[in-house]
Amino acid sequence: MKHLKSFKIFESSGMGTDLIFEAALLLKVDNSIKEQALKLLEEAKIGDLFPLPEDKLHITLTSIKSCKDIKGVLKSDLPKDIQPPRIELGEVTIAERPEASKKSFVVAISNQEELKKYVDDIYSRLGISNPEPERFFHMTIANNVENKKMPGVADPFGSIGDITKNDFK
Numbered sequence: 001m002k003h004l005k006s007f008k009i010f011e012s013s014g015m016g017t018d019l020i021f022e023a024a025l026l027l028k029v030d031n032s033i034k035e036q037a038l039k040l041l042e043e044a045k046i047g048d049l050f051p052l053p054e055d056k057l058h059i060t061l062t063s064i065k066s067c068k069d070i071k072g073v074l075k076s077d078l079p080k081d082i083q084p085p086r087i088e089l090g091e092v093t094i095a096e097r098p099e100a101s102k103k104s105f106v107v108a109i110s111n112q113e114e115l116k117k118y119v120d121d122i123y124s125r126l127g128i129s130n131p132e133p134e135r136f137f138h139m140t141i142a143n144n145v146e147n148k149k150m151p152g153v154a155d156p157f158g159s160i161g162d163i164t165k166n167d168f169k
Helices: 031-043 064-077 112-126
Strands: 018-021 025-028 058-062 088-097 102-109 138-143
Touching: 018 064, 031 088, 031 102, 031 138, 058 112, 058 138, 064 112, 102 112
Parallel strands: none
Antiparallel strands: 018 025, 025 058, 088 102, 102 138
């Protein structure tokens, strides 16, 4: 059961989302998106995967690796006045990276272009180029790495970070 599909589109007003920098550029999602993601998790048969803590659900806008050289700018000058688009959750899948012994239950963000424009606007305001212009936006809901401090819950750093559109085929 590698791929799961959900053709429901869930939307958020975009309100209540927070742009933050925590080694990576993240968009913390509002409670309605968290609820929708957790509902997708309930409906899925995820086997040996552990759910991420609700407060760790987010969309990575730029990876840790790509933020390394610009972290000073992101820490000090992050624009908070650019309105994020409403978030639309789309298809779900269990992505696998056997070489790293990793599996993640992820949901694609349906409105990729709107989110890309948002990220481009952030970097434009900072006067730098988007370091990941081809990023495929998604939200990880569960993975196969258990948090050693919180049994039964996923370690957020155990998730697959390089999800692509091909993971949904």
